[in-house]
Amino acid sequence: MSSPQHTNTPAQKHSSTRTLQHTTALQRGNEERFVTEKIHVSTTINGEAVEFLCDARQSLLELLRDGLSLTGCKEGCNNGNCGACTVMMNHLPVNSCCVLAVEAEDAEIETVEGIAAQGQLHPVQQCFLQGAALQCGICTPGFIVTVKALLEQNPHPTEQEIRFALAGNLCRCTGYDKIIRSVQAAAEILQEAKS
Amino acid sequence: MSNVIVQPSSTRPRKYNVIGTRPVRHDGVDKVTGKAIYAADLSLPNMAQGAYLRSPHAHARIISIDTSQAEAMPGVLAVATSADLPDPWDKTEELGEGCINYAHLSGNVLARKKALYRGHAVAAVAATDIHTAQQAARQIKVEYEVLPAVTWVLDAMEEDAPLLHDNLFTQTLGEKPTKPSNIGQHIHFEQGDIEQGFAEADVVIEREYRTETVHQGYIEPHASVALWNEDGRLKIWTATQGSFTVRQQLAELLKIPVSKITVVPCEIGGGFGGKIAVYEPPVAAVLSRKCGRPVKLAMRRDEVFEGTGPTPGSFMRVKMGATKEGRLTAAKAWLAYDAGAFPGGMIGPGSMCVFSCYDIPNATVDGYDVVLNKPKTQAYRAPGATQAALATETVIDEIAVELGIDPVDFRLQNAAKEGTRRVDGPTYPRIGLVETLQALKESEHWNSPLEGPNRGRGVACGFWFNAGLKSSAAANVNDDGTVTLVEGSPDIGGTRTSLAMQLAETLGIAAEEVHPQVVDTDSVGYTDVTGGSRVTFSTGLAAHKAALDIQDQMIKRAAELWECQPDDIQVDAGTYGYNDHKQTFKELAVELSSTGEAIVGRAAVNPQGSTNAFSANIVDVEVDPETGKVKILRFTTAQDAGKAIHPSYVEGQMQGGSVQGIGWALNEEYFYDDRGAMKNASFLDYRMPTSYDVPMIETIIVEVPNPDHPFGVRGVGEVSIVPPPAAITNAIHQATGLRMHHLPISPPRLHQAIAERNGQ
Numbered sequence: 001m002s003s004p005q006h007t008n009t010p011a012q013k014h015s016s017t018r019t020l021q022h023t024t025a026l027q028r029g030n031e032e033r034f035v036t037e038k039i040h041v042s043t044t045i046n047g048e049a050v051e052f053l054c055d056a057r058q059s060l061l062e063l064l065r066d067g068l069s070l071t072g073c074k075e076g077c078n079n080g081n082c083g084a085c086t087v088m089m090n091h092l093p094v095n096s097c098c099v100l101a102v103e104a105e106d107a108e109i110e111t112v113e114g115i116a117a118q119g120q121l122h123p124v125q126q127c128f129l130q131g132a133a134l135q136c137g138i139c140t141p142g143f144i145v146t147v148k149a150l151l152e153q154n155p156h157p158t159e160q161e162i163r164f165a166l167a168g169n170l171c172r173c174t175g176y177d178k179i180i181r182s183v184q185a186a187a188e189i190l191q192e193a194k195s
Numbered sequence: 196m197s198n199v200i201v202q203p204s205s206t207r208p209r210k211y212n213v214i215g216t217r218p219v220r221h222d223g224v225d226k227v228t229g230k231a232i233y234a235a236d237l238s239l240p241n242m243a244q245g246a247y248l249r250s251p252h253a254h255a256r257i258i259s260i261d262t263s264q265a266e267a268m269p270g271v272l273a274v275a276t277s278a279d280l281p282d283p284w285d286k287t288e289e290l291g292e293g294c295i296n297y298a299h300l301s302g303n304v305l306a307r308k309k310a311l312y313r314g315h316a317v318a319a320v321a322a323t324d325i326h327t328a329q330q331a332a333r334q335i336k337v338e339y340e341v342l343p344a345v346t347w348v349l350d351a352m353e354e355d356a357p358l359l360h361d362n363l364f365t366q367t368l369g370e371k372p373t374k375p376s377n378i379g380q381h382i383h384f385e386q387g388d389i390e391q392g393f394a395e396a397d398v399v400i401e402r403e404y405r406t407e408t409v410h411q412g413y414i415e416p417h418a419s420v421a422l423w424n425e426d427g428r429l430k431i432w433t434a435t436q437g438s439f440t441v442r443q444q445l446a447e448l449l450k451i452p453v454s455k456i457t458v459v460p461c462e463i464g465g466g467f468g469g470k471i472a473v474y475e476p477p478v479a480a481v482l483s484r485k486c487g488r489p490v491k492l493a494m495r496r497d498e499v500f501e502g503t504g505p506t507p508g509s510f511m512r513v514k515m516g517a518t519k520e521g522r523l524t525a526a527k528a529w530l531a532y533d534a535g536a537f538p539g540g541m542i543g544p545g546s547m548c549v550f551s552c553y554d555i556p557n558a559t560v561d562g563y564d565v566v567l568n569k570p571k572t573q574a575y576r577a578p579g580a581t582q583a584a585l586a587t588e589t590v591i592d593e594i595a596v597e598l599g600i601d602p603v604d605f606r607l608q609n610a611a612k613e614g615t616r617r618v619d620g621p622t623y624p625r626i627g628l629v630e631t632l633q634a635l636k637e638s639e640h641w642n643s644p645l646e647g648p649n650r651g652r653g654v655a656c657g658f659w660f661n662a663g664l665k666s667s668a669a670a671n672v673n674d675d676g677t678v679t680l681v682e683g684s685p686d687i688g689g690t691r692t693s694l695a696m697q698l699a700e701t702l703g704i705a706a707e708e709v710h711p712q713v714v715d716t717d718s719v720g721y722t723d724v725t726g727g728s729r730v731t732f733s734t735g736l737a738a739h740k741a742a743l744d745i746q747d748q749m750i751k752r753a754a755e756l757w758e759c760q761p762d763d764i765q766v767d768a769g770t771y772g773y774n775d776h777k778q779t780f781k782e783l784a785v786e787l788s789s790t791g792e793a794i795v796g797r798a799a800v801n802p803q804g805s806t807n808a809f810s811a812n813i814v815d816v817e818v819d820p821e822t823g824k825v826k827i828l829r830f831t832t833a834q835d836a837g838k839a840i841h842p843s844y845v846e847g848q849m850q851g852g853s854v855q856g857i858g859w860a861l862n863e864e865y866f867y868d869d870r871g872a873m874k875n876a877s878f879l880d881y882r883m884p885t886s887y888d889v890p891m892i893e894t895i896i897v898e899v900p901n902p903d904h905p906f907g908v909r910g911v912g913e914v915s916i917v918p919p920p921a922a923i924t925n926a927i928h929q930a931t932g933l934r935m936h937h938l939p940i941s942p943p944r945l946h947q948a949i950a951e952r953n954g955q
């Protein structure tokens with residue numbers, strides 16, 4: 001099978017080598033080494049200017065959830081393997097557990113909380129509901145963000161392209177069938193809205 | 196032709212207004228917008244964060260635990276070890292999907308005297324933040340005497356195996372053992388004359404199987420917030436399949452009355468049987484009592500793999516015989532399942548399920564529950580049945596091939612039906628296995644050819660009991676004519692809606708006019724776990740009865756209003772009528788709300804009726820002979836749902852279970868090193884199926900109504916996981932000519948088998 005053309009691949013969710021080294025060190029249990037002096041960060045989250053103080057060792061996921069009470073992104077693994085923590089960073093989906101909070105400096109972050117606009121669900125959210133694409137729902141925010149990113153980059157994905165783009169998001173409940181169909185339905189609606 | 200509903204001609208389907216439709220689930224918007232609150236999302240004022248210390252050894256005596264250094268760290272608020280838990284009772288209780296012994300549970304929650312598996316919780320810390328808690332946990336000094344470990348079930352059964360418990364004596368109907376061993380229980384069932392049965396057979400096949408340990412794999416790690424107040428009241432917000440069973444377990448483990456405990460079930464991020472027994476709630480509770488603050492204790496993913504679940508690895512030997520006409524005459528099974536570190540695994544249901552799809556006049560089953568140095572096993576979707584079905588369904592396939600009979604026809608010929616006696620005793624009521632196999636046989640998938648090299652098609656079927664158990668519900672009629680449904684079944688997969696729909700159908704209103712709420716243990720009557728595929732069946736029955744209670748009250752009140760006798764009032768599809776009076780439920784409810792007391796329906800049920808479920812699969816695979824990788828080309832699952840209340844969520848259960856079964860068949864396993872350490876405790880290395888690994892899962896919902904439920908519901912949650920590993924194994928045989936006997940059939944395992952067969 002030829003490789004899909006768009007850039008939203010699971011592999012690219014790991015944002016940088018610096019991040020990877022950081023998590024490896026964390027996993028070795030060496031976080032005592034990290035300086036605990038607070039660092040000031042200015043960023044944009046869901047269109048609003050936000051400032052926060054964080055530790056160098058804190059991940060963006062931890063900061064969003066525990067620091068800013070944006071608990072829509074979930075922690076399934078904390079090491080880049082499940083996609084439950086997916087957020088958009090500068091218009092690309094990232095696993096926020098593998099991004100340092102300090103990397104949010106000057107970045108544009110979009111979380112699942114920012115996807116419905118003014119009381120209106122996004123078509124991807126609407127299609128997930130209509131297509132019964134969730135059971136327990138813990139994976140859903142990560143999927144919604146990843147799918148929205150996919151359809152922005154590739155408005156007409158084939159089934160295989162959808163499956164490839166979502167391969168970094170684990171769902172244990174649905175078997176993916178209804179998720180894929182809901183993505184196809186959302187692609188159609190978005191297309192109709194455009195034309 | 197991918198999702199169909201089949202109503203066999205032998206049944207007469209009823210017409211419904213709400214049931215069978217596909218409304219948007221009531222909690223849906225919260226879940227697609229990130230607003231739904233899961234346990235780990237919760238934050239209380241002044242909340243502390245907890246972290247565990249776990250055993251690095253698979254088997255070790257705990258000589259001493261020194262917590263002083265950890266306690267001295269700034270920010271540390273409390274440290275807990277098993278010394279903080281009261282001495283447990285030696286008492287066993289049924290919790291809906293298996294039994295729990297409280298002495299074992301207490302020892303599993305925090306190790307006493309010995310650590311019995313790597314990852315066994317030894318101590319926990321509460322601190323002002325998570326990083327301090329984790330650092331402090333590492334400062335707890337534990338002195339261990341490392342003991343030899345055993346992680347393979349047959350090794351653990353040997354006379355000279357390292358002994359986990361010196362007070363474990365095999366429970367058996369035979370002679371009581373005088374020496375302790377790792378065998379917790381020996382189960383034996385028999386019917387007919389096994390010797391005679393095999394003598395009558397023209398074909399006899401006997402095979403041995405091995406399956407590796409797998410995990411339920413829910414994406415949400417276990418998490419709880421506990422607040423044990425100075426007035427002695429304990430409140431727990433947690434991720435659980437059963438809030439009342441958590442309350443019960445906490446009362447027993449902490450030795451406080453249930454009336455002092457409130458359990459709030461948060462949204463739950465998957466369970467599959469693995470979130471019934473408690474792990475962190477009592478530990479968070481003890482930490483909270485010690486530090487006087489709410490404490491959150493959430494696991495990391497590696498802790499989930501090493502310290503919770505999994506479901507048993509197994510060794511099985513199955514022998515079956517049939518006449519050349521294709522009639523099964525005898526069957527014999529010998530099953531040994533991992534129990535994990537404490538006795539009481541899944542061998543009970545495994546032994547009862549092994550031949551449950553068939554009418555077999557002569558059979559024996561021996562099952563062994565074996566403790567070894569792995570986490571205490573827990574239920575995983577139809578617990579024990581999937582392993583057993585692998586053995587039976589692949590032997591059945593081999594016999595069918597040997598006899599030259601179509602594998603679906605062979606199963607149909609021997610399928611269990613109403614009146615068939617199961618080997619473990621019960622006689623089947625009306626069940627739908629024959630109809631399910633028939634639907635499979637008539638499916639487009641079965642009737643379309645599979646062509647191409649290295650490809651094969653397999654079939655298999657599976658059984659699950661399904662449970663009834665206790666459920667309660669209350670329903671309040673609001674003054675706008677809508678109804679609030681109050682219930683206690685944690686909603687893992689859309690059950691708020693399947694319950695609301697049954698209430699709505701009964702009252703003649705729309706699903707959207709019901710507002711279902713899952714509430715805490717103070718706010719609704721006792722309700723058993725979300726497990727055993729029971730919620731839509733049993734809590735659904737409670738919702739139906741609460742609706743009937745409302746209807747009775749509405750009739751009485753309408754009779755007062757219209758000055759007639761209650762018996763004079765006709766109720767038809769939600770319309771109440773007498774003479775010229777004719778009002779919908781809604782109109783009447785609005786009127787009644789201004790003319791008297793509120794209308795509140797209630798019901799508590801404990802149905803005993805059978806709801807047995809059957810599932811059958813067709814799977815097409817393609818094997819890459821170079822790598823041993825198996826690709827699933829096409830997959831169809833047929834299942835008797837009795838009646839599908841919300842077909843989309845029934846399909847979802849069928850599809851989700853199928854893909855879990857595919858993972859179990861092809862990839863998922865715990866890798867242990869020779870010291871009993873799990874080497875792949877992450878989602879990267881414990882390889883669950885991704886969207887890229889599977890095709891669409893085609894479903895056939897078969898509806899053979901359950902006579903013991905007003906709408907015919909059978910449970911649908913579990914049975915779908917049972918047939919896939921066997922069906923895939925049979926398909927791989929057709930593709931390669933190889934009979935595989937070891938799950939998972941991972942690329943290295945299949946590659947090796949192909950190489951050996953080719954003489955390399």
Ligand code: FES
Pocket residue numbers: 074075076077078079080081082083084085086095096097098
């Ligand atoms: S929590 Fe970030 S990928 Fe799993």
Ligand code: FES
Pocket residue numbers: 133134135136137138139140170171172173174414464465
């Ligand atoms: S809906 Fe439960 S993990 Fe996806």
